[in-house]
Amino acid sequence: MNHKVAFSFADGKTLFFPVQANEILLDAALRNGINIPLDCREGVCGTCQGRCESGDYSQDYVDEEALSSLDLAQRKMLTCQTRVTSDATFYFDFASSLCNAAKPAQRLGKVCEVQPVSDSTAIVYLQLDQPLDFLPGQYARLSIPGTAHQRSYSFANRPGNRLQFLIRLLPDGVMSNYVRERCQVGDELLLEAPLGAFYLRQVARPLVLVAGGTGLSALLGMLDELVARGCEQPVHLYYGVRSAADLCEAERIKAYAETLPGFRYTEVLSDPSPQWTGKRGYLTDHFEVAELRDTTADMYVCGPPPMVESIKQWRQDQGLECVQLYYEKFTESNI
Numbered sequence: 001m002n003h004k005v006a007f008s009f010a011d012g013k014t015l016f017f018p019v020q021a022n023e024i025l026l027d028a029a030l031r032n033g034i035n036i037p038l039d040c041r042e043g044v045c046g047t048c049q050g051r052c053e054s055g056d057y058s059q060d061y062v063d064e065e066a067l068s069s070l071d072l073a074q075r076k077m078l079t080c081q082t083r084v085t086s087d088a089t090f091y092f093d094f095a096s097s098l099c100n101a102a103k104p105a106q107r108l109g110k111v112c113e114v115q116p117v118s119d120s121t122a123i124v125y126l127q128l129d130q131p132l133d134f135l136p137g138q139y140a141r142l143s144i145p146g147t148a149h150q151r152s153y154s155f156a157n158r159p160g161n162r163l164q165f166l167i168r169l170l171p172d173g174v175m176s177n178y179v180r181e182r183c184q185v186g187d188e189l190l191l192e193a194p195l196g197a198f199y200l201r202q203v204a205r206p207l208v209l210v211a212g213g214t215g216l217s218a219l220l221g222m223l224d225e226l227v228a229r230g231c232e233q234p235v236h237l238y239y240g241v242r243s244a245a246d247l248c249e250a251e252r253i254k255a256y257a258e259t260l261p262g263f264r265y266t267e268v269l270s271d272p273s274p275q276w277t278g279k280r281g282y283l284t285d286h287f288e289v290a291e292l293r294d295t296t297a298d299m300y301v302c303g304p305p306p307m308v309e310s311i312k313q314w315r316q317d318q319g320l321e322c323v324q325l326y327y328e329k330f331t332e333s334n335i
């Protein structure tokens with residue numbers, strides 16, 4: 001049986017390829033044109049090392065000069081000694097260009113639906129001829145029809161051939177104007193994907209997912225993946241927007257509580273109307289510090305740069321370096 005493996009690189013590129021049962025990972029990569037730097041091919045030099053981010057694997061021989069026991073505990077691995085026993089994702093701390101690796105795929109997607117989901121957000125659905133591989137949390141760069149502009153959007157669902165993107169509708173923006181004024185079912189958009197190093201890793205600890213605005217998109221993709229995998233860890237989703245009219249996908253979020261046993265949800269408005277009776281202020285005001293201190297957790301944050309920076313600062317101020325932070329900053333360009 002083949003397993004699907006993703007290699008993710010420091011430049012944000014991700015390449016997918018099949019690995020045969022019991023095959024050495026390096027052999028499969030080379031067969032697929034991914035020339036991982038290597039030297040000894042015997043588990044000694046450490047040149048081909050990476051880190052397993054998700055999935056199961058074994059290693060034939062690892063010399064202690066190549067990887068220490070601490071390295072092994074951190075799931076570092078040698079490509080020339082690794083065999084996978086499930087679908088898996090590996091990270092390499094160098095650019096994909098070092099492997100003469102192919103560029104991300106360019107694909108044509110056809111608009112099959114546009115759904116307004118809040119005062120400030122629409123979901124655009126694109127249909128592809130063939131399924132697109134990506135890791136939940138990653139993004140695509142979309143070319144905007146009739147313009148020379150491209151914009152980046154996180155996938156709001158799992159890999160497949162029907163893609164979803166949450167689009168923030170700015171008062172005046174290239175993509176916003178296209179979606180509001182000209183977008184028609186059947187329009188073709190060129191997309192470059194997959195991109196980005198923000199993606200769901202192996203789930204071995206409680207998860208805290210933090211979305212600012214349409215940063216929710218990437219986290220919805222992760223949540224769909226957790227449902228599909230059958231996640232046994234507690235998951236707490238925090239979602240911050242300006243006003244109640246900006247909240248979206250309420251039904252979908254509610255449904256996660258039925259499909260993910262340990263799911264909790266907190267929404268926070270930064271600028272609510274006086275009638276709002278829910279939580280208000282900054283997201284960091286509402287994080288449950290004791291919960292994080294007791295259990296440690298993996299925290300995935302997707303939102304505007306000031307929000308991400310404030311969470312990084314908050315973690316430092318609270319002495320919560322034990323919380324592993326993964327984040328994606330995005331700017332809402334209105335050029």
Ligand code: FES
Binds near residue numbers: 043
């Ligand atoms: S190439 Fe030397 S350890 Fe893999």
